[in-house]
Amino acid sequence: xxxxxxxxxxxxxxIVFSFEGFHRRGGLTDHHADGWGIAFxxxxxxxxxxxxxxxxxxxxAKLVRDYPLKSMNVIAHIRKATQGEVRLANAxxxxxxxxxxxxxxxxxxxxxxxxxxxxxxxxxxxxxxSERAFCAxxxxxRQRWDEMPDEDALFETLARLTAEIASHGVFNFMLSNGAFLxxxxxxxxxxxxxxxxxxxxxxxxxxLTVDFAQITTPxxxxxxxxxxxxxxxxxxxxxxPGQLILFKDGIPVR
Amino acid sequence: xxxxxxxxxxxxxxIVFSFEGFHRRGGLTDHHADGWGIAFxxxxxxxxxxxxxxxxxxxxAKLVRDYPLKSMNVIAHIRKATQGEVRLANAxxxxxxxxxxxxxxxxxxxxxxxxxxxxxxxxxxxxxxSERAFCAxxxxxRQRWDEMPDEDALFETLARLTAEIASHGVFNFMLSNGAFLxxxxxxxxxxxxxxxxxxxxxxxxxxLTVDFAQITTPxxxxxxxxxxxxxxxxxxxxxxPGQLILFKDGIPVR
Numbered sequence: 001x002x003x004x005x006x007x008x009x010x011x012x013x014x015i016v017f018s019f020e021g022f023h024r025r026g027g028l029t030d031h032h033a034d035g036w037g038i039a040f041x042x043x044x045x046x047x048x049x050x051x052x053x054x055x056x057x058x059x060x061a062k063l064v065r066d067y068p069l070k071s072m073n074v075i076a077h078i079r080k081a082t083q084g085e086v087r088l089a090n091a092x093x094x095x096x097x098x099x100x101x102x103x104x105x106x107x108x109x110x111x112x113x114x115x116x117x118x119x120x121x122x123x124x125x126x127x128x129x130s131e132r133a134f135c136a137x138x139x140x141x142r143q144r145w146d147e148m149p150d151e152d153a154l155f156e157t158l159a160r161l162t163a164e165i166a167s168h169g170v171f172n173f174m175l176s177n178g179a180f181l182x183x184x185x186x187x188x189x190x191x192x193x194x195x196x197x198x199x200x201x202x203x204x205x206x207x208l209t210v211d212f213a214q215i216t217t218p219x220x221x222x223x224x225x226x227x228x229x230x231x232x233x234x235x236x237x238x239x240x241p242g243q244l245i246l247f248k249d250g251i252p253v254r
Numbered sequence: 255x256x257x258x259x260x261x262x263x264x265x266x267x268x269i270v271f272s273f274e275g276f277h278r279r280g281g282l283t284d285h286h287a288d289g290w291g292i293a294f295x296x297x298x299x300x301x302x303x304x305x306x307x308x309x310x311x312x313x314x315a316k317l318v319r320d321y322p323l324k325s326m327n328v329i330a331h332i333r334k335a336t337q338g339e340v341r342l343a344n345a346x347x348x349x350x351x352x353x354x355x356x357x358x359x360x361x362x363x364x365x366x367x368x369x370x371x372x373x374x375x376x377x378x379x380x381x382x383x384s385e386r387a388f389c390a391x392x393x394x395x396r397q398r399w400d401e402m403p404d405e406d407a408l409f410e411t412l413a414r415l416t417a418e419i420a421s422h423g424v425f426n427f428m429l430s431n432g433a434f435l436x437x438x439x440x441x442x443x444x445x446x447x448x449x450x451x452x453x454x455x456x457x458x459x460x461x462l463t464v465d466f467a468q469i470t471t472p473x474x475x476x477x478x479x480x481x482x483x484x485x486x487x488x489x490x491x492x493x494x495p496g497q498l499i500l501f502k503d504g505i506p507v508r
Contacts (some may be wrong), residue, residue, distance in 0.1 A: 044379050047301060059321040069311040088299025100377040119373060123354040125298050179484060241405025 002092070002108040004189070004223040005038075005076040006174040008023075008247035012042075012070035013222055019064055021205035021230045023055040025078055025235045034199075035091040035196060036061065038076035040069050041102040041178035046102040052092035072249075073176045077106035089126035094134050095212045096122055098141060099148040106228055109170030109186055133165050137175070141244040151180075151246075155254050158182060159244050166242070174225065179204035180248045185239035191225040192236045203229040221250030255348070258443070259330040260311065260428040262435040262481040262501035266296075266324035267476050272413075273318060274301045274483045277309040277461035279332055289345040290315065292330035293358040294323050295432035300356040304345040306433040326503075327430045331360035343380035350376055353402045355431045361389035362481055363424030363440055386428075387419050391429070402449075405434075405500075407474045409508050412436060413498050420496070430481065434502045439493035443449050445479040447505060455485040475504030 005022045007015050009218040013177040015038075023036070034057065037050035043121035047069065055061045055078050077092035107130035116130050118184040121142045122135035143155070148154070158175075161166040162184050162237050165171055172189050177181045184190060194201075196219075216222075225247070239245065259276045269292075277290070282284040289305035290312065298466070299322065302503040309315045309332055322508075331346035337361045346360040350375035361384035361492045368383050369398050394415050395408070416438050418423055426443050437443055448455075450473075470476075479501070483490040493499065500508040 014442060042306075042342040045304075045306075045345065047342065050299075052296075054297075058318060063313060063317045088296040091299065095379065097379060100468065102379055107339070123351065125354055125356055126349060150381060150449055 002080050003078045003227040004071055004106055004108045004172060004174055004190035004225070005073045005230075006176070006181055006183060006251055007071070007074040008176075008223045009072045010221045010249035011219065012072055013220070014070050015074050016068050017201070017203075017208070017210045018224055018226070018230050019076065019206060020202035022076060022078070022226065023061045023065070023204045034081040034086045035079040036077060037093050037106070037138060038074065039075040039092045039093045039095065040066055040105070041176065042071060043055045044101055046104060046178065047094065048095050048104070049091065050088060050090045050093070052086055052091055073178050073181050075104050075106050075176055075181070076176045082110045084126055084128035087126070090128045092130060092132075094131050096134070096138055098138050098177070101148075103138060103175065103177045105173060106130075107133060108172040110163065111168040111171060114165065114168040125247040131169070133173070137161050137164065155246055163242070163243055172227065180246050181225070182244060182246050183239070186241055188227050189225060189239040190229050190236040191223055191239070191245070191252070192229070192231070192234055193221065193223050195221045195250070199231070202233045204230055204232045221235070223247045223250050223252070256334050257332045257481040258362045258428055258436055258479070260430070260437060261325070261328040262477045262504060263326045264475045264503035265351055265473065266326055267474070268324050270319060270322050271457070271462070271464045272478055272480070272484050273330065274462060275330070275457035276330060277319070278322035278459045280296060288333040288335040288340045289340055290330070290332045291345045291347050291360070292328065293325040293347045293349065294325040295356075295430065296325060296388075298432055300349065300358060300432065302347065302349050302358070304347070306342045306345055309368055327432050327435050328477045329358050329360050329428045329430055329435070329470070331362070336364045337392055338380055338382035341380070346384060348385050349389055350388070352392050352431070355402070355460070357392060357429065357431045359429050359494060360384075360426060361387060362426040365419065365422040368419070368422040372435070378474050387425070387427070389416050390419065392461050409500055414462070416498055426481065428494070430505070433498050435479070436498060436500050439495065440495055441491040442481050443478055443479060444481075444483050444490040445506070446483075446485075446488055447477050447495070449475045449504070454487070456487045458484055458486045463493045476477060477501045477504050477506070
């Protein structure tokens with residue numbers, strides 16, 4: 001299956017350290033070599049990098065490692081194809097616009113016999129179960145509201161839609177509109193909250209340590225969410241199956 | 255004003271040579287230093303690179319120069335901000351999905367008092383006249399057709415929409431859905447068709463020559479469209495004000 005990585009912060013932060021370990025899972029330390037992608041929000045704008053090559057030898061991944069883009073919401077994905085062939089249109093994350101904002105989605109799992117009706121507002125371009133699920137979520141939200149509703153109502157509806165789709169199979173996903181990041185666990189998803197006092201962290205996938213105390217301010221808060229823990233000297237919290245968490249400003253708010 | 259570059263081919267082709275000269279206009283040989291972007295279709299998939307920094311010293315532009323992505327439809331843009339501040343959400347090209355395909359749009363010009371009604375299907379994320387025009391075009395197409403119509407009907411409607419919007423000001427643009435590339439001229443737009451027998455070409459913006467005969471096959475056809483000619487030893491055709499051309503497989507078909 002695929003691997004997911006997300007970051008949600010209260011101040012623009014680069015993801016270079018986490019990505020350093022994560023991208024190695026795309027063909028080097030693990031078998032997820034069917035493409036990859038990463039999306040960075042900058043306010044309402046969004047940079048989306050996708051590639052149908054393994055992340056470990058992708059020139060795009062080299063750029064992401066060398067160019068420390070700062071963002072408050074990041075979603076990355078390394079693909080092991082289950083449905084849909086290996087081509088660019090099937091690379092996660094996927095992007096659409098809803099209510100005048102970009103929305104980004106990436107999925108790890110496999111939805112069986114999942115064929116939602118053709119949407120009025122959103123239609124898949126590729127042929128993955130993942131993009132079908134993303135379009136179905138946005139379609140249902142857009143059908144229900146002409147404008148962005150309040151966060152309570154949105155979260156409640158998102159939880160209901162998620163439960164419906166998750167009945168088709170494994171549905172670990174991350175979804176962000178640049179203001180928050182929602183993460184849902186079917187099988188594997190962990191998160192860690194980093195805030196003052198910051199400590200050193202050491203990567204699982206590479207012999208690399210960073211001392212966050214050196215590169216942060218006391219006000220910073222960063223939540224990192226991943227399929228499997230990225231560091232081996234910190235305590236990661238595992239999400240329960242069926243759990244949907246909304247991260248905002250670097251903390252879980254729902 | 256901004257600068258546009260487009261390429262439409264009958265076989266996947268890299269744009270490295272044209273981009274080499276073009277990207278220098280973003281802060282080096284010309285004054286268009288308010289961001290830039292480029293979109294490459296690969297079949298139905300699309301890579302979109304945008305940056306709010308000048309193209310001439312952008313790490314993303316270095317990647318595009320060093321990583322010869324092959325595509326049959328490319329649209330690039332260097333921005334000189336007229337409306338909307340310099341930020342990522344205002345960087346061209348813009349991307350949306352319509353009828354299960356991605357559509358890419360970039361604009362050079364300035365539309366005065368152009369405030370189309372809020373769309374049902376498409377809404378701008380940033381605050382440029384350009385993204386408003388793109389959303390208005392897609393909105394009108396989507397309102398009229400539930401599925402992709404035939405090309406005659408589409409082109410006719412696009413021409414009508416273009417004329418309406420162009421009444422607000424300067425509206426040079428390029429639009430592609432990965433199957434064709436439409437280019438509209440208000441003031442400045444030139445194209446060149448390269449096909450067998452291929453010749454050498456020399457850049458205006460840099461002392462660089464390429465011999466296309468060495469890197470092409472006799473079957474290849476490539477149309478390059480740009481705000482101003484990129485080479486100084488080839489004959490570029492200038493579009494007339496108000497002219498809309500549809501390029502497909504490397505030739506103008508309408």
